[in-house]
Amino acid sequence: MELWFDEMHTPNVRLGFRIKRELEHVRSEYQDIHVFETYDYGNLLVIDGTVQTTERDEYIYHEMIVHVPMLTHPNPRRVLIIGGGDGGAAREALKHDPEEVHVVEIDEMVVKLSKKYFPGIARAYEDPRVNLHIGDGIEFVKNNGDFDVIIIDSTDPVGPAAGLFEEEFYRNLKNALRPGGVVAQQCGSPFYNPGEACKARSELQKVFKYARLYLAYIPTYPSGMWSFVIASDEVIKRRRDTKFSTRYYTDALYDSSMVLPKFVEESCKD
Ligand code: SAM
Numbered sequence: 001m002e003l004w005f006d007e008m009h010t011p012n013v014r015l016g017f018r019i020k021r022e023l024e025h026v027r028s029e030y031q032d033i034h035v036f037e038t039y040d041y042g043n044l045l046v047i048d049g050t051v052q053t054t055e056r057d058e059y060i061y062h063e064m065i066v067h068v069p070m071l072t073h074p075n076p077r078r079v080l081i082i083g084g085g086d087g088g089a090a091r092e093a094l095k096h097d098p099e100e101v102h103v104v105e106i107d108e109m110v111v112k113l114s115k116k117y118f119p120g121i122a123r124a125y126e127d128p129r130v131n132l133h134i135g136d137g138i139e140f141v142k143n144n145g146d147f148d149v150i151i152i153d154s155t156d157p158v159g160p161a162a163g164l165f166e167e168e169f170y171r172n173l174k175n176a177l178r179p180g181g182v183v184a185q186q187c188g189s190p191f192y193n194p195g196e197a198c199k200a201r202s203e204l205q206k207v208f209k210y211a212r213l214y215l216a217y218i219p220t221y222p223s224g225m226w227s228f229v230i231a232s233d234e235v236i237k238r239r240r241d242t243k244f245s246t247r248y249y250t251d252a253l254y255d256s257s258m259v260l261p262k263f264v265e266e267s268c269k270d
Contacts, residue, residue, distance in 0.1 A: 005036050005044065007051050009192065009222040015051075017044060017220075023117055028109035030160050035117045041220060043117045045086065047110070047155055051220050053086050058121055061186070061226065062088035063249040064216040064257065067242070069149050069184035069230055070096045071254060074239045076148040078102075080176070082137030082164065084153030085110035090124035093151070095244040102147075104133045104140045106160050138163045138172075145176040152185035157196065165200055170207045170231075182232045183208070190215070191223035194267030201268070204231040212236050213264070214257040216248070227264070 003021070006014040017038045024035040034046040042055025053061075066089050070076050077099045081089045085105030093101045101124075105111055111132065114122040124130050133140060137152070150173055154161040163169055164185070173183055183204070188196035190213075197213050204211035211231035218226045230236055238254045 005034070005038075005046065007046070007049065007222075015220065015222070017041060019044075024113055026109055026113070028107050030107045031109075031155075033107075033109055033113060035113055045110075045114070045118065048159070050156065052155070053088065053118065053121065054220050055118065055120065057219050058086075058088050059246075060216055060218050060248040061221075062092045062121075063246050064214070065089055065151055065153055065184055065186055065228055066092035067246065067249045068214060068228065068254060068257065069151060069182045071238045071240050071242065071251075072182045072230065072232065072234075072236055073148050073180070076182075078147045078178075080104065080141075080144075080147040080150045082140070082150065082152045082154060083161070084151070086114040086118055087111070087122035087124040087130075089151055089153045090127075090130050091121065093149075094124060094127055094129065099129065101127075101130045102133060102144075103130065104135055104137045106134070106136050108134045136160065138169055141169070141172045141176040147177055148181055150177060150181070150183045152183070154186065156188060165196070165203070167203045167206055170204055174207050180232070180234050182230065182234075184228055184230045187213075187227050187229050189221060189223045189225060190227045190264045190267065191225050194264065197227040197229065197264070198268035200229045204229060207231070209233045210236050212258050213260060215260065215264075216257060
């Protein structure tokens with residue numbers, strides 16, 4: 001008998017992974033978490049029925065959510081990652097040789113399972129510059145600061161992540177940044193959920209001088225087209241060249257990822 005995991009992208013569209021086996025199924029305090037071993041994508045992390053990470057294509061998401069904001073900053077020393085318990089964003093942030101990387105993940109179970117089943121992603125935790133805090137990122141930014149770059153690598157804006165897309169949170173983010181600080185956040189599929197990216201950008205524009213959307217192409221995320229938003233009080237441009245190895249990100253992509261298809265721009269006018 002064949003085993004499949006299907007993620008529903010709409011009530012009528014789904015993406016299926018043929019799986020070898022279910023490695024884990026845990027109901028944590030916050031979420032329903034599965035880890036599957038797939039045929040084509042290596043191990044797969046699923047939270048509340050939604051694909052979070054696969055071993056095969058995780059580099060695309062993690063490089064783009066990290067290198068774009070990190071290279072916008074001239075010299076990022078202290079980095080905060082909200083969510084991102086798998087460790088992938090921290091792994092990429094370390095390539096910039098920061099002094100400290102802080103990861104604030106609400107669900108300790110995500111960290112535990114990532115260490116066990118995604119060692120290539122979670123290896124960042126072995127680096128002494130990485131500090132893990134188990135807690136709510138919304139509360140954390142009220143009481144901590146002095147960051148150069150803050151990356152919001154969260155689940156979609158439901159459940160514990162809902163408040164991570166609100167103006168009040170963005171104001172607290174700004175207070176948690178040093179002057180010239182940069183913020184980036186994942187904000188969903190512009191094809192299926194154009195409102196999510198547009199709302200994040202317009203809320204951030206209330207708080208920061210500049211906010212721009214950018215895109216990446218991620219095979220296992222709904223529609224394959226994924227959006228991110230970057231915001232700062234400084235002009236958004238690349239201030240450093242890449243001196244480390246990547247598989248998706250290039251310096252040419254920094255600019256091209258911010259060139260939006262017409263339907264994405266138009267959906268923000270509604
Ligand atoms: N890196 C992943 C990927 O490749 O798509 C992104 C998913 S990562 C596993 C998202 C994490 O955000 C989840 O582990 C979830 O527990 C966490 N999270 C959601 N809301 C949060 C909050 N308010 N504070 C901190 N972490 C939160």
